Amino acid sequence: MQAALIDRYGSNDLVKVVDIAVPVMGPMDLLIQVHAAGVNPVDVRTRDGKLKTLLKYRFPLVLGNDLSGVVSDVGAQVRRFKKGDAVYARLDKDRIGTFAGFAVVREGAAALKPTNVTFEEAASLPLVALTAWQALVEIGKLGANQRVLIHAGSGGVGSVAIQLARHLGATVFTTVGQRNVELVKRLGADVPIDYRGARFEDVAKDCDVVLDSAGGDTLVRCFECVKPGGVVVSIGSTPSAAFARSWGLNPFIVLAISVMSRKATAAARGHNARYEYFFVRADGEQLREITRLVESGVIKPLVDKVFPLERVRDALAYSESGRATGKVVIKMA
Numbered sequence: 014m015q016a017a018l019i020d021r022y023g024s025n026d027l028v029k030v031v032d033i034a035v036p037v038m039g040p041m042d043l044l045i046q047v048h049a050a051g052v053n054p055v056d057v058r059t060r061d062g063k064l065k066t067l068l069k070y071r072f073p074l075v076l077g078n079d080l081s082g083v084v085s086d087v088g089a090q091v092r093r094f095k096k097g098d099a100v101y102a103r104l105d106k107d108r109i110g111t112f113a114g115f116a117v118v119r120e121g122a123a124a125l126k127p128t129n130v131t132f133e134e135a136a137s138l139p140l141v142a143l144t145a146w147q148a149l150v151e152i153g154k155l156g157a158n159q160r161v162l163i164h165a166g167s168g169g170v171g172s173v174a175i176q177l178a179r180h181l182g183a184t185v186f187t188t189v190g191q192r193n194v195e196l197v198k199r200l201g202a203d204v205p206i207d208y209r210g211a212r213f214e215d216v217a218k219d220c221d222v223v224l225d226s227a228g229g230d231t232l233v234r235c236f237e238c239v240k241p242g243g244v245v246v247s248i249g250s251t252p253s254a255a256f257a258r259s260w261g262l263n264p265f266i267v268l269a270i271s272v273m274s275r276k277a278t279a280a281a282r283g284h285n286a287r288y289e290y291f292f293v294r295a296d297g298e299q300l301r302e303i304t305r306l307v308e309s310g311v312i313k314p315l316v317d318k319v320f321p322l323e324r325v326r327d328a329l330a331y332s333e334s335g336r337a338t339g340k341v342v343i344k345m346a
């Protein structure tokens with residue numbers, strides 16, 4: 014099969030498309046013929062080696078974290094799926110590899126593909142929709158009559174998070190470029206904030222939840238928006254010390270991370286708020302909930318560009334550029 018992989022960490026030039034063997038599945042796995050795969054910031058960070066402290070991959074490493082496709086074979090202990098099922102999934106963090114003709118997916122990570130979207134649209138959803146769900150529902154406990162600030166509302170995570178937050182009954186603030194203000198309004202944002210023309214902390218006040226995807230100074234400023242007892246959830250910053258400890262990292266690494274995240278930790282303490290960093294996990298049960306929301310029209314996928322596998326470098330570069338509105342997708346032949 015054809016697959017896009019790297020032999021070592023580094024620049025986009027190291028990504029190559031080659032023929033490799035079809036992966037071997039275990040008794041509780043599905044072998045998926047991949048129709049399409051989402052391109053996510055985590056793919057770029059993986060390629061660059063920025064996650065090597067957290068994730069110990071072996072080379073050659075096939076890139077790609079989520080997919081849509083058709084079940085080609087099932088393990089002996091699989092009960093929920095059968096050959097021919099159309100599915101989508103975010104793969105477990107330690108066994109990625111969706112930029113390929115076939116991929117192995119744990120049964121518990123997959124869900125039936127929403128019937129009302131294409132394979133390309135379905136592939137755009139698993140990682141970002143699970144991120145939005147775990148940040149807003151699981152961690153943030155977001156509900157009706159609450160307030161949420163979602164950064165980068167026209168991006169992959171942001172565009173889904175706005176729709177989910179609106180469905181939950183929250184008032185939605187979001188940062189966005191001027192050209193996408195009307196788009197985020199259509200998605201359900203109540204108060205778009207042009208990040209070039211206004212400071213978001215001057216507009217979004219007393220929020221119950223803030224979803225940060227930028228990290229750095231933006232993360233620290235987020236605490237000016239959250240009310241006492243609220244939570245800032247980050248997917249784009251240096252991990253917190255608590256997160257590092259929960260992953261069982263070396264104590265010296267935990268210490269280094271605690272130093273690097275000290276500004277955010279201090280800001281949380283100063284505003285009597287929580288700071289939660291998380292790395293989205295595969296979860297087929299949550300993905301089934303998301304399927305219902307997609308099929309009922311609550312969540313609509315937003316796809317910017319679709320690239321063939323042989324143009325995987327262009328797909329990664331376009332995603333990395335920050336110009337994409339919604340998601341970038343790779344379509345298999």
